[in-house]
Amino acid sequence: MxxxxxxxxxxxxxxxxxxxxxxxxxxxxxxxxxxxxxxxxxxxxxxxxxxxxxxxxxxxxxxxxxxxxxxxxxxxxxxxxxxxxxxxxxDFGDERVREWIDAHPGEERAIYTAAIDTLAQLHTIPPGPFPPYDMAVYLREAMLLVEWYCPAVGLDVDLEGYRQAWEAALAPLLDRQQPGVTVLRDYHAENIMLPPDGGQGLIDFQDALVGHPAYDLVSLLQDARRDVSPELEAEMLAHYRAKAAPGEDFDADYARLGAQRNAKIVGIFTRLAKRDGKARYLAMIPRVWDAMERDLAHPALGPVADWFAANIPQELRDASGGKMP
Missing domain, CATH: 3.30.200.20 (Phosphorylase Kinase; domain 1)
Structure with a gap:
């Protein structure tokens, strides 16, 4: 710099x-x-x-x-x-949630609970004047995996089948995200500040759209940049359900958007390394792959899971969580 x-x-x-x-x-x-x-x-x-x-x-x-x-x-x-x-x-100061929890691990649960409360509050407010998080956006983001990661590891994959699988998996949630909530899109431990005067501050929200309430939960609880244990993820999802009562299909939609977001991130991190020379993002890809595998195990992701099984060899997805590009 x-x-x-x-x-x-x-x-x-x-x-x-x-x-x-x-x-x-x-x-x-x-x-x-x-x-x-x-x-x-x-x-x-x-x-x-x-x-x-x-x-x-x-x-x-x-x-x-x-x-x-x-x-x-x-x-x-x-x-x-x-x-x-x-x-x-x-100025919100220098304290981000990620570094604060690293230094004060005993406060992890309380900090994540407060972050969930912020989302629950946001989701009670009519959505802002922002563009829709529609199928075209979901597909454009998911395609980043086949546009960047697959070529980087030498895979020639079924592109049209990939698109069709995502359309089939994501279509059921589109009606459930009407009228929608404001989606900050990058809500995670490095974008939540702990200002000196208390509370939590939001940054890096300029790409906000109107979409599904599960998306920012995925961003927070399947964080590409730090490990969130499956136990804490489950506890925070239960806390959100208690606060927001999101409906019986919420778990399936959370898995759908988890897989979609994680596919996008694998593509983006590969692009950052290959196109922009920011190789440090490669080290985060295994964590993202691990989360995506958990999402793909949900029955709601059947078409996408079948595509992955047919197009991306298991040895590239095992062990380290995905072969480095």
Missing amino acids: SDALPDGLHEFLGQTDWADATVAPLEGDASFRRYFRLNLSGESAMLMHAPPPHEDPKPFLHVAHWLTDVGLRAPRIIAEDAEAGWVLTE
């Missing part, structure tokens, strides 16, 4: 009360976005640079304002220049 400050940074800050702040670059994520911490007179703020044409901060701003308006803890927007890619927000 370059420590050089982007052009236009000081011009943007000059239009705010933070013009004289010190600016410290922070580690980025899997995108072209960059983050900076500002310090001024003992106060801090976060500056995001999401420059066009690779990035567009408008979706982040759209979702952040909506979340704040409905009472959820998104970072407060201090200043913005969407056309130039600048967003200045409140």
Whole structure:
């Protein structure tokens, strides 16, 4: 990561009360976005640079304002220049759920319970003004596995059969996600902050859609970046059921969206390594494969499980959880 400050940074800050702040670059994520911490007179703020044409901060701003308006803890927007890619927000600090639990394992259950409570609250609110998580999106995401992972491990697979299997598996849940809930889409231990003033803060929600309530539960409890035990997963799902009463088909839909999300992530992580040179994501793929195998065991995934059995040799899915691309 370059420590050089982007052009236009000081011009943007000059239009705010933070013009004289010190600016410290922070580690980025899997995108072209960059983050900076500002310090001024003992106060801090976060500056995001999401420059066009690779990035567009408008979706982040759209979702952040909506979340704040409905009472959820998104970072407060201090200043913005969407056309130039600048967003200045409140600072949630450095404590993410992942590192906090690593350092305080005895608090894992309480932190996950609070994260489930946030989703239960979100799901009581009419969905936001966001695009639908429809079959076209589900299929486009699931296809990432055959577009990136399969070629990377030298497999020539039945692409049309793969698409048809997913259509058959996912079709039953489409009616059950009407009118839908707001789906944050990347709700996991590295995107939940523990601000200094308490509670939990949301970040990385700019891709929000309107879809099924199980999706963010999968994102949280089948986390690609840290191990969540099957026991804790089951306990948190029971807690959600008690809070939200989602219906008798919820477990099947959770498995459907678990398999779909995990197939997508295997494809994305392979793409990050092969196209973008971010090889560190390969080490996470076995964990994702393990979760996907559990999802595929559910009868609701019969067509998809049959496709995997016919197209991806078991030796690539066993042991390490999937051959590294």
